[in-house]
Amino acid sequence: MRNDFFNAKGYPDPTAYLAIKEMLYLPIVYICSPYRGDVETNVGRARTYSRFAVYKGAIPIAPHLLFPQFMDDDNVQERELAMKMNLILLDRCEEIWIFGDTLSQGMARELSRAKRKNKTIRNFTTDMEEIHP
Numbered sequence: 001m002r003n004d005f006f007n008a009k010g011y012p013d014p015t016a017y018l019a020i021k022e023m024l025y026l027p028i029v030y031i032c033s034p035y036r037g038d039v040e041t042n043v044g045r046a047r048t049y050s051r052f053a054v055y056k057g058a059i060p061i062a063p064h065l066l067f068p069q070f071m072d073d074d075n076v077q078e079r080e081l082a083m084k085m086n087l088i089l090l091d092r093c094e095e096i097w098i099f100g101d102t103l104s105q106g107m108a109r110e111l112s113r114a115k116r117k118n119k120t121i122r123n124f125t126t127d128m129e130e131i132h133p
Contacts, residue, residue, distance in 0.1 A: 027058050027095060029093055029096070032110050032111065039068075053097065098121065
């Protein structure tokens with residue numbers, strides 16, 4: 001089955017094209033939530049937020065679940081390198097989803113970058129209820 005604008009006979013078929021495109025598409029969203037402090041609780045929340053994104057039909061990117069697996073957040077150079085990689089990943093996402101009422105220093109940098117890059121910014125409570133401005 002071809003995934004293009006034309007049907008099997010070569011005629012334009014925009015309805016089928018859009019339906020197939022919709023089935024094959026999931027937006028990639030950046031999960032932005034605290035990491036430092038109560039790391040165990042914050043990691044658990046980030047996992048929950050990521051699962052929530054999947055439930056909402058998105059592909060979550062949560063670097064604070066990945067990079068601490070092999071990088072030391074207490075090492076200044078490694079933390080800065082991880083933040084640089086976070087921002088590169090954020091650039092490749094369509095949206096940033098910010099969770100909770102606390103905006104850490106790292107989260108503030110990510111939010112600032114998202115604004116500069118004109119990303120869609122969505123805010124949620126820790127209970128995953130969307131906050132509409």
